[in-house]
Amino acid sequence: MSALYEVRGLRVDVPLGGGLLSAVLPGGKKTLNILDGVDLTLQPGETLGVVGESGSGKTTLARAMLGLTPAAGALRFQGRDLAASDLRRGTAMMFQDPVSSLSPRMRVGDQVVEPFTIHGIPMAERTPAAELLSRVGLPPEMAARYPHELSGGQARRVCVARALALNPALVIADEPTAGLDMSIQGEVLNLLSALKRDRGIGFMVISHNLPVIRHAADRIAILYLGRLVETGPTAEVFARPAHPYTASLIAAEPNPDPRKRRADLAIQGEIPSLLRRPTGCPFHTRCPIAVPDCARRPPALTAFGPDRRVACHLATP
Amino acid sequence: MSDPVLQVRDLSVRYGPVQAVRGVTLTAARGEVVGIVGESGCGKSTLASALIALTAPGARATGQIAIEGQDLVAMTEAQRRALRGDRVAMVFQDPMTAFNPVLTLGAQLVDFQHRASLTKAEKRARAAAMLARVGLPDPELALTRYVHELSGGMRQRAAIAAALMMRPALLIADEPTTALDVTMEAQILHLLRELRRDHDGAIVIITHHLGVVGELCDRVYVMYAGQVVEEGTVDEIYHDPRHPYTAALISCDPAHIADRAEILPTIPGRLPDLTQPPAGCAFAARCTLATARCAKPPPRVVLSATHAALCHEVTP
Numbered sequence: 001m002s003a004l005y006e007v008r009g010l011r012v013d014v015p016l017g018g019g020l021l022s023a024v025l026p027g028g029k030k031t032l033n034i035l036d037g038v039d040l041t042l043q044p045g046e047t048l049g050v051v052g053e054s055g056s057g058k059t060t061l062a063r064a065m066l067g068l069t070p071a072a073g074a075l076r077f078q079g080r081d082l083a084a085s086d087l088r089r090g091t092a093m094m095f096q097d098p099v100s101s102l103s104p105r106m107r108v109g110d111q112v113v114e115p116f117t118i119h120g121i122p123m124a125e126r127t128p129a130a131e132l133l134s135r136v137g138l139p140p141e142m143a144a145r146y147p148h149e150l151s152g153g154q155a156r157r158v159c160v161a162r163a164l165a166l167n168p169a170l171v172i173a174d175e176p177t178a179g180l181d182m183s184i185q186g187e188v189l190n191l192l193s194a195l196k197r198d199r200g201i202g203f204m205v206i207s208h209n210l211p212v213i214r215h216a217a218d219r220i221a222i223l224y225l226g227r228l229v230e231t232g233p234t235a236e237v238f239a240r241p242a243h244p245y246t247a248s249l250i251a252a253e254p255n256p257d258p259r260k261r262r263a264d265l266a267i268q269g270e271i272p273s274l275l276r277r278p279t280g281c282p283f284h285t286r287c288p289i290a291v292p293d294c295a296r297r298p299p300a301l302t303a304f305g306p307d308r309r310v311a312c313h314l315a316t317p
Numbered sequence: 318m319s320d321p322v323l324q325v326r327d328l329s330v331r332y333g334p335v336q337a338v339r340g341v342t343l344t345a346a347r348g349e350v351v352g353i354v355g356e357s358g359c360g361k362s363t364l365a366s367a368l369i370a371l372t373a374p375g376a377r378a379t380g381q382i383a384i385e386g387q388d389l390v391a392m393t394e395a396q397r398r399a400l401r402g403d404r405v406a407m408v409f410q411d412p413m414t415a416f417n418p419v420l421t422l423g424a425q426l427v428d429f430q431h432r433a434s435l436t437k438a439e440k441r442a443r444a445a446a447m448l449a450r451v452g453l454p455d456p457e458l459a460l461t462r463y464v465h466e467l468s469g470g471m472r473q474r475a476a477i478a479a480a481l482m483m484r485p486a487l488l489i490a491d492e493p494t495t496a497l498d499v500t501m502e503a504q505i506l507h508l509l510r511e512l513r514r515d516h517d518g519a520i521v522i523i524t525h526h527l528g529v530v531g532e533l534c535d536r537v538y539v540m541y542a543g544q545v546v547e548e549g550t551v552d553e554i555y556h557d558p559r560h561p562y563t564a565a566l567i568s569c570d571p572a573h574i575a576d577r578a579e580i581l582p583t584i585p586g587r588l589p590d591l592t593q594p595p596a597g598c599a600f601a602a603r604c605t606l607a608t609a610r611c612a613k614p615p616p617r618v619v620l621s622a623t624h625a626a627l628c629h630e631v632t633p
Contacts, residue, residue: 053498054469151587152357181356181525182569186581189571193579208498211571215578235577252503254528256572258551261532265507267500270468 002079003041004170004202005065010038010073012057012064012226032274034060035226038073039301039309044169047196047203049217049234051210051249053271057226058206059096062172065204066093078169089119092163094173098155102147108133108158109143115165132161136191153184160191164201171195172204177212189216210253214238219307222246225271225282228301232308242310242317245283281313289314320386321346322486322519323368328380328390330363330372334592337363339543340380345487345519350509352534352551353523356566358588360543365491365523369407370397385486403432406480410492412472415479416464422448422475423460429482447478452508470501474508486518493522494529506532527570531555536623539563542589542599549624559618560626562600598629606630 013031035057042048052058064071067082077085092115095101102111109129116126130140136157147155156176163171176192177185189212195201207213213220214234221231222245230243241247248267255261269286272278278285284294294313304310305317323345330338338360345351355361366372368382370389382389384405389397409415417425426444427437435443441460448456451474464472473493480488493509494502510533513520522533530537530551537554539547539562547560558564565584567573574581586603589595598604601611610629618631 053500182527182566183356183584185571186569186583190580190583209571210499215571215574215581249499252499253572254502254506254526254532256527256531256555256567256570258531258534258555265504267503270470270501271498 004044005042006076007040008074011036012071038228042202044202045200047217049213049220050206052223056223089166091170092168094159094163096174098159108145112162136161156188170202174206230310242304242315243312244287324383326381330367330378332376336591341545343538350520350534352530352537354530355540359540361523361540369405403483405487406485408476408480408490408493410495412476415476422462451478488520491523547626553624559631560628561604561606
């Protein structure tokens, strides 16, 4: 079976323009590197979780994969290069803020069927709005509402309904549970996993919420400063993280059980600015086990047991 | 034991027809970290702003909020102003908007001490010492910075320093880590835990994140639809939740579920309309244990010296 989506050696640079920023940068650089050397494979019907702190390049990765930002490297959707592939009809994006990604002046029913108009689908092949809404568990009356009349959870369901209109093979969800109450989070995640099971849709879920990713994703990819530091099956990575950054992230998550309170600090320092990317391994400035070599040579993403890869000089299987 | 720093009795806050906070009673003693936890719309942020008398215009508060014995509800606005920043201070969710963007951090931290009879140089030195205390590297340099020049984590550290500047008896933190990444969140929680040791007042943390409560608090109040539905030590609430809402909320937290779950638990239904809150239990419509008697106001069942729940179905 061919992969649903393959990313090989992805690199994204953004131009800085001729402004003050490029004048103060060392060497008068005209571009800023966001992502480099990212290799990922997504299988049909699989959920890949992409994890990282703000500024790690998660959203840029999604935008590059959907052809929304210029990128270098090989990107293949269903075995074909993006330009030759059925990218626009075969993929859908759920943006981070559901309310602002819906038009405030269109009724919900009109928005969920807009993809049919955009792609010129014949009337006979269009799915009615009521049916799209019922797939995500919303009553048909909802079609007459405007976005401001929806709750956060309902707005998210509408975005899912719209994403599903064209029966995509891949849905990219950027922070699908951000801003939702805990009692609603589960609803959205359960909906995504039901769609994966019943329709075989592949999902890429971007989140900085580790407990959510742990339940939602089959495999995870961890990004740090635009570099892939670790990938592998979710359960294995959580049980035995290979990269010190992954280990620190897992340890930093506050534990609701007061009997398991941690006394020490999981991770020191802050994620450095992309403008001042550390030499060598990008994580060496905060790494608890860094050795002098880490500042000199960037580690390559290498195999670490079956189906796992890690970019760390010190990782030993 | 001395009087509690904060004593709230039967506090209600209304915005026009909306009854945002309904009959809340709570205390916070010196040296204690108290959590107020709940989902959006439960009234926790209204309660937080009432504790420092900063509710939105049009809000009407009844009941009593005593800070070191002085009742905020009964006093004049001038008296409240004298108390704010001095005896009670607040750390907001978004530290960017908590500071003035066109003044340096140093100028603002000196201004915050306007009631102290110190020279400007002494105030500046105190500000630098406080910034060092909250872990800002190079505090002298930080005093000359504007807020936009600091990272999110550093801004929140500076906001905590600002709140602690006058050694308030009561520190209120409203979602202090919600806007931060998980590694910064861990560092701010660690800082708050360190600060409580040399802060001899009470700290009240408002949050929706059970992890923050678990890591930081001694006691916790769980709010639903404007009421405190359960209170207890963190251990009692996490390991022996008695109110059905508390139990459901904890079971929904993905961090609580150890093994990967295909189907995560949820709480079906919605919050009641707070313009016409139900006469009986506010959670009854979503509760799996609800019976006919839940249409009547639930009793406050005392379970231990520290643990109580507002529910018909709970037995001591």
